[in-house]
Amino acid sequence: MVSSGLKKICWSIFVSALWSTAVALDPGMAASETIKISWDPSLVRPGGVVPVRVTPPTGLNKIEAISINGQFPLIQNRGGDHIALVGIASIFKGPVYNLDFKLFPPGDADPYLVDADLQLAVKMGQPARKQALSLPDKMVHLSETKLTQVQQNTRFLWKILSARTPERYWHDPFLLPVQGRISTRFGVRRVLNGVPKRPHGGIDIAAPKGTPIAAANRGVVVMAEDFYLYGKTVVLDHGWGLYTIYAHQDSIEVREGQLLERGQTLGRVGTSGRVTGPHLHFSSFIRGAKVNPEQLIEATSDL
Numbered sequence: 001m002v003s004s005g006l007k008k009i010c011w012s013i014f015v016s017a018l019w020s021t022a023v024a025l026d027p028g029m030a031a032s033e034t035i036k037i038s039w040d041p042s043l044v045r046p047g048g049v050v051p052v053r054v055t056p057p058t059g060l061n062k063i064e065a066i067s068i069n070g071q072f073p074l075i076q077n078r079g080g081d082h083i084a085l086v087g088i089a090s091i092f093k094g095p096v097y098n099l100d101f102k103l104f105p106p107g108d109a110d111p112y113l114v115d116a117d118l119q120l121a122v123k124m125g126q127p128a129r130k131q132a133l134s135l136p137d138k139m140v141h142l143s144e145t146k147l148t149q150v151q152q153n154t155r156f157l158w159k160i161l162s163a164r165t166p167e168r169y170w171h172d173p174f175l176l177p178v179q180g181r182i183s184t185r186f187g188v189r190r191v192l193n194g195v196p197k198r199p200h201g202g203i204d205i206a207a208p209k210g211t212p213i214a215a216a217n218r219g220v221v222v223m224a225e226d227f228y229l230y231g232k233t234v235v236l237d238h239g240w241g242l243y244t245i246y247a248h249q250d251s252i253e254v255r256e257g258q259l260l261e262r263g264q265t266l267g268r269v270g271t272s273g274r275v276t277g278p279h280l281h282f283s284s285f286i287r288g289a290k291v292n293p294e295q296l297i298e299a300t301s302d303l
C-alpha cells in the first residue's frame with residue numbers, strides 16, 4: 001500500500017476494442033480497491049458530451065479529471081459513482097481524446113496520478129448535412145464596420161466563456177429552453193446566399209415570436225447584450241466552466257448578475273440579429289468546448 005510519494009499508473013484503452021476497464025491501484029489490492037471507468041463510445045465525437053463514469057476505490061477523498069480543457073471536478077451521483085462530464089469540442093479532429101484522473105487518498109498523502117491517458121477514440125461520424133438559406137445580402141457580405149463589430153462581439157463572448165466559476169450552480173438535468181420544432185440541428189453546414197459558412201454551433205428551435213425562453217438549468221446571467229449576428233443574447237454561467245447561450249431574442253427579461261432557477265423565463269423568442277424567422281438559437285459550452293446542447297441534455301438526464 002502506498003501511503004506517500006506519487007503513485008503513477010499507466011494504461012491505454014482504445015474504444016473500438018473495449019469501453020470499460022477496471023484497474024488495481026496497487027498490485028495485490030482487493031476488488032474494492034480498484035477503479036472502474038466506463039463510458040459510451042458512440043457519444044465520443046466532435047460536439048459530443050460524454051459522461052465518463054468512475055467507480056473509485058473505497059475511502060478515496062476526492063477525484064479530479066484533467067483534459068485539454070483543464071482540470072475539473074467530478075459530479076457524484078446518487079449511486080456513489082463519480083461522473084466526469086467531458087465535452088468534445090466541435091472542432092476536435094481526434095483521433096484520441098486524452099483524459100487523466102487525479103485520485104486523492106484520505107489524509108495528507110500525495111494523490112495517485114492516473115496519467116497515461118484514458119484515450120477515447122473519436123468517431124468522426126457522418127458527413128454533416130447541408131442547409132441553404134437566403135438572407136438580405138448585407139447580413140451575409142458584411143461591411144468592414146459590421147465585420148469589426150462581429151469580431152468585437154466574438155472576442156467579448158469568448159472572454160465571458162473563459163471564466164471558470166468554482167461553484168456548481170446546477171444539480172438537475174438540463175432541459176430544452178423552448179418546446180418547439182428543431183429547425184436546424186448541431187453541426188449542419190449552412191450555405192448563406194451561396195457562401196459556405198462554418199457548421200451550425202447550436203440548435204435552432206422554431207417557435208412563435210413572444211414564446212417564453214426558459215433557463216436550461218440553474219445559473220447566473222453573465223451576459224445580456226445585443227449582438228449584430230446573434231441579436232439580443234443571454235449567457236448563463238452554470239458553474240464549473242459550463243455555459244448556455246440564448247440568441248435572437250425579442251426581449252431580454254433578466255439582468256446581469258441574476259441567479260436563475262432551472263426553467264425560469266429569461267426572455268422571449270424573436271427575430272433579432274441574423275435570422276430568417278422567429279427561433280431560439282441555443283448553444284452550450286463545456287470548459288471552452290462547443291458541444292451539442294441535445295447531448296448535454298441527454299448526458300445529464302440520469303445524473
Ligand SMILES: [Zn+2]
Pocket residue numbers: 184200202203204280281282
Ligand atoms: Zn442557430
